[in-house]
Amino acid sequence: MKIFFESIVLVCVILGIFFYIDANLEKSIGIKELIKISEDRLKTEYSAKDVLDENQIVEFDIKKDSEVILVTGNTLDKSNENKEVDIKVDRPNRNVIIVLNSSREVNWNIIPTNDTKIDLVIYSGEYNTVNSKEKILKYKTKLDLPLSVENNKFLRILSLINKLTGVEKISYFYAENLLPSLLLISNIKRNEKLSINYLKGEMVDKDINFKLVSKNNGLIDFNLYGPLDEDNKINKISTNATFSPDYRKVYKIIKNGLKIVDLTRKTETTFPVPAVRKIHRPSGIAYDTISDTIYLSNKTGKFYVFDAIENRWKSIRKYIDDYDINSLNYDRKSNLYVSATWKKEGLIFFDEKGNFVKEDSLSKKLRGLNYHYSKNSEVPKLMVFPNGEDIAIVLVKDFVQKIWYYNTKSKKAVLTYNYYSS
Numbered sequence: 001m002k003i004f005f006e007s008i009v010l011v012c013v014i015l016g017i018f019f020y021i022d023a024n025l026e027k028s029i030g031i032k033e034l035i036k037i038s039e040d041r042l043k044t045e046y047s048a049k050d051v052l053d054e055n056q057i058v059e060f061d062i063k064k065d066s067e068v069i070l071v072t073g074n075t076l077d078k079s080n081e082n083k084e085v086d087i088k089v090d091r092p093n094r095n096v097i098i099v100l101n102s103s104r105e106v107n108w109n110i111i112p113t114n115d116t117k118i119d120l121v122i123y124s125g126e127y128n129t130v131n132s133k134e135k136i137l138k139y140k141t142k143l144d145l146p147l148s149v150e151n152n153k154f155l156r157i158l159s160l161i162n163k164l165t166g167v168e169k170i171s172y173f174y175a176e177n178l179l180p181s182l183l184l185i186s187n188i189k190r191n192e193k194l195s196i197n198y199l200k201g202e203m204v205d206k207d208i209n210f211k212l213v214s215k216n217n218g219l220i221d222f223n224l225y226g227p228l229d230e231d232n233k234i235n236k237i238s239t240n241a242t243f244s245p246d247y248r249k250v251y252k253i254i255k256n257g258l259k260i261v262d263l264t265r266k267t268e269t270t271f272p273v274p275a276v277r278k279i280h281r282p283s284g285i286a287y288d289t290i291s292d293t294i295y296l297s298n299k300t301g302k303f304y305v306f307d308a309i310e311n312r313w314k315s316i317r318k319y320i321d322d323y324d325i326n327s328l329n330y331d332r333k334s335n336l337y338v339s340a341t342w343k344k345e346g347l348i349f350f351d352e353k354g355n356f357v358k359e360d361s362l363s364k365k366l367r368g369l370n371y372h373y374s375k376n377s378e379v380p381k382l383m384v385f386p387n388g389e390d391i392a393i394v395l396v397k398d399f400v401q402k403i404w405y406y407n408t409k410s411k412k413a414v415l416t417y418n419y420y421s422s
Helices: 002-024 152-165
Strands: 029-039 043-050 057-063 067-076 084-089 094-102 106-112 116-124 128-132 137-141 172-179 182-185 209-213 219-223 241-243 249-254 257-262 267-272 282-288 293-298 302-307 312-318 329-331 336-340 346-350 356-361 382-387 390-397 399-407 412-418
Touching: 029 057, 057 094, 057 116, 067 084, 067 152, 084 094, 094 106, 094 128, 094 152, 106 116, 116 128, 116 152, 137 152, 172 182, 209 241, 209 390, 241 282, 249 282, 257 302, 282 329, 329 382, 336 382
Parallel strands: 029 137, 067 094, 067 172, 084 106, 084 182, 094 116, 106 128, 116 137
Antiparallel strands: 029 043, 043 057, 209 219, 241 249, 249 257, 257 267, 282 293, 293 302, 302 312, 329 336, 336 346, 346 356, 382 390, 390 399, 399 412
Protein backbone atom coordinates (compact mmCIF):
# COMPACT_ATOMS: atom_id res chain seq x y z
CA MET A 1 0.00 0.00 0.00
CA LYS A 2 2.87 2.31 0.89
CA ILE A 3 4.46 1.74 -2.50
CA PHE A 4 1.13 2.48 -4.16
CA PHE A 5 0.75 5.85 -2.41
CA GLU A 6 4.38 6.70 -3.09
CA SER A 7 3.76 5.98 -6.77
CA ILE A 8 0.71 8.25 -6.81
CA VAL A 9 2.69 11.05 -5.13
CA LEU A 10 5.49 10.62 -7.65
CA VAL A 11 3.07 10.79 -10.57
CA CYS A 12 1.45 13.91 -9.10
CA VAL A 13 4.87 15.53 -8.65
CA ILE A 14 5.84 14.69 -12.21
CA LEU A 15 2.53 16.02 -13.55
CA GLY A 16 2.90 19.14 -11.42
CA ILE A 17 6.38 19.75 -12.77
CA PHE A 18 5.12 19.13 -16.31
CA PHE A 19 2.23 21.58 -15.98
CA TYR A 20 4.47 24.15 -14.30
CA ILE A 21 7.02 23.96 -17.10
CA ASP A 22 4.30 24.03 -19.73
CA ALA A 23 2.66 27.04 -18.09
CA ASN A 24 5.95 28.93 -18.11
CA LEU A 25 7.21 27.99 -21.56
CA GLU A 26 7.63 30.64 -24.23
CA LYS A 27 4.78 29.96 -26.68
CA SER A 28 4.75 32.94 -29.06
CA ILE A 29 5.26 32.10 -32.74
CA GLY A 30 7.16 34.45 -35.04
CA ILE A 31 5.73 34.79 -38.53
CA LYS A 32 6.84 36.54 -41.72
CA GLU A 33 5.73 37.11 -45.33
CA LEU A 34 2.16 37.97 -44.39
CA ILE A 35 -0.25 37.24 -47.26
CA LYS A 36 -3.94 38.07 -47.39
CA ILE A 37 -5.94 35.03 -48.53
CA SER A 38 -9.53 36.26 -48.41
CA GLU A 39 -11.68 38.94 -46.87
CA ASP A 40 -15.32 39.57 -46.00
CA ARG A 41 -17.10 42.17 -43.91
CA LEU A 42 -16.33 40.36 -40.63
CA LYS A 43 -12.76 39.12 -40.98
CA THR A 44 -9.63 38.84 -43.09
CA GLU A 45 -7.83 35.51 -43.52
CA TYR A 46 -4.04 35.37 -43.76
CA SER A 47 -1.23 32.94 -44.30
CA ALA A 48 2.38 33.40 -43.23
CA LYS A 49 5.60 31.45 -42.83
CA ASP A 50 6.91 30.35 -39.47
CA VAL A 51 10.14 32.25 -38.79
CA LEU A 52 11.81 29.11 -37.38
CA ASP A 53 10.56 26.79 -40.12
CA GLU A 54 9.83 28.31 -43.53
CA ASN A 55 8.13 25.11 -44.66
CA GLN A 56 5.56 25.54 -41.91
CA ILE A 57 2.62 27.67 -43.09
CA VAL A 58 0.53 29.41 -40.46
CA GLU A 59 -3.05 30.35 -41.32
CA PHE A 60 -5.13 32.66 -39.15
CA ASP A 61 -7.77 35.35 -39.37
CA ILE A 62 -8.21 38.85 -37.96
CA LYS A 63 -11.65 40.17 -37.06
CA LYS A 64 -12.58 43.54 -38.54
CA ASP A 65 -13.82 44.68 -35.12
CA SER A 66 -10.58 43.74 -33.38
CA GLU A 67 -9.32 46.23 -30.83
CA VAL A 68 -5.88 47.62 -31.65
CA ILE A 69 -3.64 48.50 -28.71
CA LEU A 70 -0.68 50.73 -29.62
CA VAL A 71 2.12 51.20 -27.08
CA THR A 72 5.21 53.31 -27.83
CA GLY A 73 7.99 54.86 -25.78
CA ASN A 74 11.58 56.08 -25.85
CA THR A 75 13.16 54.68 -22.69
CA LEU A 76 12.34 52.50 -19.71
CA ASP A 77 11.58 53.71 -16.24
CA LYS A 78 14.82 53.91 -14.24
CA SER A 79 13.47 51.35 -11.79
CA ASN A 80 13.11 48.83 -14.61
CA GLU A 81 16.69 47.63 -14.97
CA ASN A 82 15.78 44.34 -16.66
CA LYS A 83 14.47 46.06 -19.80
CA GLU A 84 11.21 44.19 -19.30
CA VAL A 85 7.72 45.57 -19.88
CA ASP A 86 4.72 43.43 -18.99
CA ILE A 87 1.63 44.19 -21.08
CA LYS A 88 -1.36 42.74 -19.24
CA VAL A 89 -4.48 42.89 -21.40
CA ASP A 90 -7.86 42.39 -19.77
CA ARG A 91 -10.45 42.69 -22.53
CA PRO A 92 -12.93 39.85 -21.94
CA ASN A 93 -14.45 38.30 -25.06
CA ARG A 94 -12.57 40.71 -27.33
CA ASN A 95 -10.21 40.09 -30.21
CA VAL A 96 -7.07 42.20 -29.76
CA ILE A 97 -4.13 43.29 -31.92
CA ILE A 98 -1.12 44.69 -30.05
CA VAL A 99 1.36 47.06 -31.72
CA LEU A 100 4.64 47.80 -29.90
CA ASN A 101 7.65 50.00 -30.47
CA SER A 102 10.43 51.56 -28.41
CA SER A 103 13.58 53.45 -29.30
CA ARG A 104 15.52 51.32 -26.78
CA GLU A 105 15.89 47.60 -26.21
CA VAL A 106 12.73 46.21 -24.62
CA ASN A 107 11.54 42.69 -23.92
CA TRP A 108 7.75 42.87 -24.12
CA ASN A 109 5.89 40.21 -22.14
CA ILE A 110 2.32 39.77 -23.35
CA ILE A 111 -0.09 38.59 -20.65
CA PRO A 112 -3.70 38.24 -21.78
CA THR A 113 -6.44 37.29 -19.34
CA ASN A 114 -8.27 34.02 -19.96
CA ASP A 115 -11.10 35.55 -21.98
CA THR A 116 -8.91 37.88 -24.08
CA LYS A 117 -7.98 36.66 -27.58
CA ILE A 118 -4.76 38.11 -29.00
CA ASP A 119 -5.03 37.88 -32.80
CA LEU A 120 -1.58 39.28 -33.56
CA VAL A 121 1.33 41.23 -32.06
CA ILE A 122 3.05 43.65 -34.46
CA TYR A 123 6.35 45.05 -33.26
CA SER A 124 9.47 46.86 -34.34
CA GLY A 125 12.32 44.43 -34.68
CA GLU A 126 15.38 46.64 -34.27
CA TYR A 127 15.37 46.91 -30.47
CA ASN A 128 12.38 44.87 -29.36
CA THR A 129 11.53 41.25 -28.58
CA VAL A 130 8.13 39.75 -27.75
CA ASN A 131 7.40 36.84 -25.44
CA SER A 132 4.26 35.23 -24.09
CA LYS A 133 3.26 32.16 -22.12
CA GLU A 134 0.15 32.03 -24.30
CA LYS A 135 0.16 30.89 -27.90
CA ILE A 136 0.21 34.13 -29.87
CA LEU A 137 1.47 35.16 -33.29
CA LYS A 138 4.05 37.93 -33.57
CA TYR A 139 5.03 39.81 -36.71
CA LYS A 140 8.20 41.91 -36.95
CA THR A 141 8.22 45.01 -39.16
CA LYS A 142 9.52 48.57 -39.22
CA LEU A 143 7.30 50.98 -37.32
CA ASP A 144 7.17 54.69 -36.64
CA LEU A 145 7.35 55.79 -33.02
CA PRO A 146 4.62 58.37 -32.36
CA LEU A 147 4.47 59.93 -28.90
CA SER A 148 1.24 61.83 -29.56
CA VAL A 149 -1.87 61.44 -31.70
CA GLU A 150 -1.58 64.69 -33.61
CA ASN A 151 1.47 64.11 -35.77
CA ASN A 152 2.39 62.41 -39.02
CA LYS A 153 4.10 59.48 -37.34
CA PHE A 154 0.78 58.51 -35.81
CA LEU A 155 -0.94 58.85 -39.20
CA ARG A 156 1.68 56.63 -40.84
CA ILE A 157 1.43 53.91 -38.22
CA LEU A 158 -2.38 54.05 -38.38
CA SER A 159 -2.23 53.66 -42.16
CA LEU A 160 0.21 50.74 -41.84
CA ILE A 161 -2.01 48.95 -39.31
CA ASN A 162 -4.97 49.38 -41.64
CA LYS A 163 -3.03 47.95 -44.60
CA LEU A 164 -1.73 45.00 -42.57
CA THR A 165 -4.92 44.07 -40.75
CA GLY A 166 -7.89 45.80 -42.36
CA VAL A 167 -8.79 47.39 -39.01
CA GLU A 168 -9.62 51.10 -39.38
CA LYS A 169 -8.98 52.43 -35.90
CA ILE A 170 -6.79 52.17 -32.84
CA SER A 171 -8.76 51.51 -29.67
CA TYR A 172 -6.07 52.25 -27.08
CA PHE A 173 -2.98 54.43 -27.44
CA TYR A 174 -0.31 54.61 -24.76
CA ALA A 175 2.74 56.77 -25.47
CA GLU A 176 5.25 57.96 -22.89
CA ASN A 177 8.94 58.79 -22.94
CA LEU A 178 9.39 56.50 -19.91
CA LEU A 179 7.76 53.10 -20.24
CA PRO A 180 6.61 51.43 -16.99
CA SER A 181 7.54 47.87 -16.05
CA LEU A 182 3.84 46.93 -15.97
CA LEU A 183 1.07 48.29 -18.16
CA LEU A 184 -2.47 47.10 -17.40
CA ILE A 185 -4.92 47.63 -20.23
CA SER A 186 -8.52 47.11 -19.25
CA ASN A 187 -10.68 50.21 -19.76
CA ILE A 188 -10.84 51.73 -23.22
CA LYS A 189 -12.42 55.11 -24.00
CA ARG A 190 -13.60 56.09 -27.46
CA ASN A 191 -11.49 58.73 -29.26
CA GLU A 192 -12.42 59.75 -32.82
CA LYS A 193 -8.86 60.90 -33.51
CA LEU A 194 -7.69 57.28 -33.31
CA SER A 195 -9.70 56.34 -36.41
CA ILE A 196 -8.33 56.38 -39.93
CA ASN A 197 -11.60 58.04 -40.95
CA TYR A 198 -11.00 61.08 -38.71
CA LEU A 199 -8.72 62.65 -41.33
CA LYS A 200 -10.20 60.99 -44.38
CA GLY A 201 -10.92 63.31 -47.30
CA GLU A 202 -14.54 64.30 -47.93
CA MET A 203 -16.34 64.99 -51.19
CA VAL A 204 -17.55 68.52 -51.95
CA ASP A 205 -19.85 69.84 -54.66
CA LYS A 206 -17.04 71.81 -56.29
CA ASP A 207 -14.42 71.13 -58.93
CA ILE A 208 -11.01 72.82 -58.80
CA ASN A 209 -8.27 71.60 -61.13
CA PHE A 210 -4.69 72.84 -60.90
CA LYS A 211 -1.14 71.93 -61.81
CA LEU A 212 1.97 71.64 -59.68
CA VAL A 213 5.57 71.68 -60.83
CA SER A 214 7.62 68.62 -59.91
CA LYS A 215 11.28 68.74 -58.91
CA ASN A 216 12.21 67.58 -62.41
CA ASN A 217 10.10 70.38 -64.00
CA GLY A 218 7.17 68.19 -64.97
CA LEU A 219 3.61 69.51 -64.68
CA ILE A 220 1.39 67.30 -62.51
CA ASP A 221 -2.40 67.50 -62.73
CA PHE A 222 -4.32 67.69 -59.46
CA ASN A 223 -7.85 68.27 -58.27
CA LEU A 224 -9.28 68.56 -54.76
CA TYR A 225 -8.88 64.81 -54.27
CA GLY A 226 -5.20 64.49 -55.08
CA PRO A 227 -3.14 63.77 -58.20
CA LEU A 228 -5.15 62.60 -61.20
CA ASP A 229 -2.49 59.95 -61.78
CA GLU A 230 -1.95 57.75 -58.71
CA ASP A 231 1.69 57.26 -59.71
CA ASN A 232 2.32 60.91 -58.77
CA LYS A 233 1.23 60.57 -55.13
CA ILE A 234 4.77 60.85 -53.78
CA ASN A 235 6.25 62.88 -56.61
CA LYS A 236 8.34 65.69 -55.08
CA ILE A 237 6.99 69.18 -55.65
CA SER A 238 8.80 72.49 -56.30
CA THR A 239 7.04 75.01 -54.07
CA ASN A 240 8.80 78.05 -55.58
CA ALA A 241 7.90 77.43 -59.21
CA THR A 242 5.11 78.33 -61.63
CA PHE A 243 4.45 78.00 -65.36
CA SER A 244 3.26 79.92 -68.42
CA PRO A 245 -0.42 79.85 -69.46
CA ASP A 246 0.43 77.67 -72.48
CA TYR A 247 2.36 75.22 -70.21
CA ARG A 248 5.48 75.53 -72.36
CA LYS A 249 7.68 77.24 -69.77
CA VAL A 250 8.44 76.72 -66.09
CA TYR A 251 9.63 79.63 -63.93
CA LYS A 252 11.66 78.79 -60.84
CA ILE A 253 13.13 80.99 -58.13
CA ILE A 254 16.88 80.59 -57.84
CA LYS A 255 19.33 82.06 -55.34
CA ASN A 256 19.63 85.47 -56.99
CA GLY A 257 16.77 85.61 -59.46
CA LEU A 258 14.71 83.55 -61.87
CA LYS A 259 15.32 80.50 -64.03
CA ILE A 260 13.17 79.89 -67.12
CA VAL A 261 12.92 76.30 -68.31
CA ASP A 262 11.61 75.98 -71.85
CA LEU A 263 9.93 72.57 -71.86
CA THR A 264 9.53 72.53 -75.65
CA ARG A 265 13.08 73.48 -76.57
CA LYS A 266 14.55 71.87 -73.46
CA THR A 267 16.65 74.91 -72.61
CA GLU A 268 17.29 76.80 -69.37
CA THR A 269 17.97 80.54 -69.02
CA THR A 270 18.71 82.45 -65.84
CA PHE A 271 17.87 86.09 -65.10
CA PRO A 272 19.63 87.43 -62.00
CA VAL A 273 17.99 90.37 -60.25
CA PRO A 274 20.22 93.45 -60.90
CA ALA A 275 22.30 94.48 -57.90
CA VAL A 276 20.85 91.66 -55.77
CA ARG A 277 23.22 88.98 -54.58
CA LYS A 278 20.53 86.83 -53.00
CA ILE A 279 16.74 86.68 -52.67
CA HIS A 280 16.44 86.28 -48.91
CA ARG A 281 14.00 83.54 -47.90
CA PRO A 282 11.95 83.23 -51.12
CA SER A 283 8.43 82.09 -50.39
CA GLY A 284 6.23 82.29 -53.47
CA ILE A 285 5.91 82.90 -57.20
CA ALA A 286 2.84 83.70 -59.29
CA TYR A 287 2.12 84.31 -62.97
CA ASP A 288 -0.33 87.15 -63.68
CA THR A 289 -2.07 85.87 -66.81
CA ILE A 290 -3.69 89.23 -67.64
CA SER A 291 -0.49 91.32 -67.69
CA ASP A 292 1.97 88.44 -68.33
CA THR A 293 3.90 89.50 -65.27
CA ILE A 294 5.64 87.24 -62.78
CA TYR A 295 5.77 88.15 -59.12
CA LEU A 296 8.39 86.61 -56.85
CA SER A 297 7.96 87.17 -53.13
CA ASN A 298 10.12 86.62 -50.12
CA LYS A 299 8.93 85.87 -46.61
CA THR A 300 8.91 89.49 -45.42
CA GLY A 301 6.71 90.76 -48.26
CA LYS A 302 9.29 92.10 -50.72
CA PHE A 303 8.27 91.45 -54.34
CA TYR A 304 10.46 91.09 -57.43
CA VAL A 305 8.47 91.85 -60.59
CA PHE A 306 9.45 90.28 -63.94
CA ASP A 307 8.02 90.93 -67.42
CA ALA A 308 7.37 87.49 -68.97
CA ILE A 309 7.01 88.88 -72.52
CA GLU A 310 10.18 90.95 -72.66
CA ASN A 311 12.08 88.73 -70.22
CA ARG A 312 13.31 91.60 -68.06
CA TRP A 313 13.00 92.77 -64.48
CA LYS A 314 10.55 95.62 -63.94
CA SER A 315 10.85 96.53 -60.27
CA ILE A 316 11.41 95.53 -56.67
CA ARG A 317 8.68 96.59 -54.27
CA LYS A 318 7.78 96.16 -50.65
CA TYR A 319 4.15 95.04 -50.71
CA ILE A 320 3.05 93.47 -47.44
CA ASP A 321 4.25 94.89 -44.11
CA ASP A 322 2.14 93.17 -41.48
CA TYR A 323 2.17 89.60 -42.76
CA ASP A 324 4.78 86.97 -43.54
CA ILE A 325 4.28 85.43 -46.98
CA ASN A 326 3.98 81.63 -47.00
CA SER A 327 3.04 81.17 -50.67
CA LEU A 328 1.65 83.18 -53.57
CA ASN A 329 -0.78 82.75 -56.44
CA TYR A 330 -2.84 84.87 -58.81
CA ASP A 331 -6.61 84.60 -59.33
CA ARG A 332 -7.72 85.68 -62.79
CA LYS A 333 -11.41 85.75 -61.78
CA SER A 334 -10.97 88.34 -59.05
CA ASN A 335 -7.73 89.87 -60.42
CA LEU A 336 -6.26 89.52 -56.94
CA TYR A 337 -3.21 87.89 -55.45
CA VAL A 338 -3.72 85.35 -52.70
CA SER A 339 -1.13 84.34 -50.14
CA ALA A 340 -1.04 81.99 -47.20
CA THR A 341 0.82 83.37 -44.18
CA TRP A 342 3.60 81.85 -42.08
CA LYS A 343 2.81 82.98 -38.56
CA LYS A 344 -0.97 82.76 -38.75
CA GLU A 345 -3.31 80.17 -40.19
CA GLY A 346 -4.80 82.54 -42.72
CA LEU A 347 -5.07 83.94 -46.24
CA ILE A 348 -4.43 87.50 -47.37
CA PHE A 349 -5.71 89.13 -50.58
CA PHE A 350 -4.15 92.15 -52.32
CA ASP A 351 -4.10 93.76 -55.78
CA GLU A 352 -1.29 94.22 -58.31
CA LYS A 353 -0.23 97.47 -56.66
CA GLY A 354 0.17 95.80 -53.31
CA ASN A 355 -2.99 97.30 -51.81
CA PHE A 356 -4.33 95.12 -49.03
CA VAL A 357 -7.89 93.93 -49.75
CA LYS A 358 -8.79 91.50 -46.95
CA GLU A 359 -7.67 88.72 -44.66
CA ASP A 360 -9.43 85.41 -43.98
CA SER A 361 -8.54 83.59 -40.78
CA LEU A 362 -8.16 79.83 -41.09
CA SER A 363 -7.56 79.23 -37.40
CA LYS A 364 -8.93 75.81 -36.41
CA LYS A 365 -10.56 75.42 -39.84
CA LEU A 366 -7.98 73.21 -41.57
CA ARG A 367 -8.56 69.82 -40.02
CA GLY A 368 -5.29 67.96 -39.53
CA LEU A 369 -3.00 70.94 -40.14
CA ASN A 370 -1.72 70.84 -36.55
CA TYR A 371 -0.41 67.31 -37.19
CA HIS A 372 2.35 68.92 -39.25
CA TYR A 373 3.78 71.44 -36.83
CA SER A 374 4.04 72.28 -33.16
CA LYS A 375 2.44 75.25 -31.47
CA ASN A 376 5.78 77.09 -31.37
CA SER A 377 6.77 76.52 -34.99
CA GLU A 378 5.67 78.19 -38.20
CA VAL A 379 2.74 77.08 -40.33
CA PRO A 380 3.86 74.50 -42.94
CA LYS A 381 4.06 75.35 -46.64
CA LEU A 382 0.50 75.97 -47.84
CA MET A 383 0.14 76.57 -51.57
CA VAL A 384 -3.12 78.21 -52.68
CA PHE A 385 -5.03 77.78 -55.94
CA PRO A 386 -7.86 80.32 -56.13
CA ASN A 387 -10.82 80.18 -58.47
CA GLY A 388 -13.00 83.11 -57.47
CA GLU A 389 -14.62 82.38 -54.13
CA ASP A 390 -13.36 78.77 -54.24
CA ILE A 391 -9.80 78.00 -53.18
CA ALA A 392 -7.77 74.79 -53.01
CA ILE A 393 -5.27 74.92 -50.14
CA VAL A 394 -2.44 72.43 -50.60
CA LEU A 395 0.00 71.35 -47.90
CA VAL A 396 3.34 70.38 -49.43
CA LYS A 397 6.20 68.78 -47.57
CA ASP A 398 8.30 67.16 -50.28
CA PHE A 399 5.04 65.88 -51.82
CA VAL A 400 1.37 66.81 -51.49
CA GLN A 401 0.20 65.59 -48.11
CA LYS A 402 -3.18 67.29 -47.67
CA ILE A 403 -5.67 69.35 -49.67
CA TRP A 404 -8.54 71.44 -48.30
CA TYR A 405 -11.39 73.16 -50.13
CA TYR A 406 -12.07 76.66 -48.79
CA ASN A 407 -14.95 78.98 -49.67
CA THR A 408 -14.40 82.69 -49.06
CA LYS A 409 -18.13 83.41 -48.64
CA SER A 410 -19.05 80.68 -46.18
CA LYS A 411 -15.61 80.90 -44.52
CA LYS A 412 -15.64 77.12 -44.23
CA ALA A 413 -12.89 74.63 -45.10
CA VAL A 414 -13.22 70.92 -45.84
CA LEU A 415 -10.40 68.37 -45.91
CA THR A 416 -10.72 66.69 -49.29
CA TYR A 417 -7.43 64.77 -49.58
CA ASN A 418 -5.10 63.19 -47.05
CA TYR A 419 -2.19 61.15 -48.36
CA TYR A 420 -2.09 59.04 -45.18
CA SER A 421 -5.68 57.84 -45.44
CA SER A 422 -6.39 58.03 -49.15
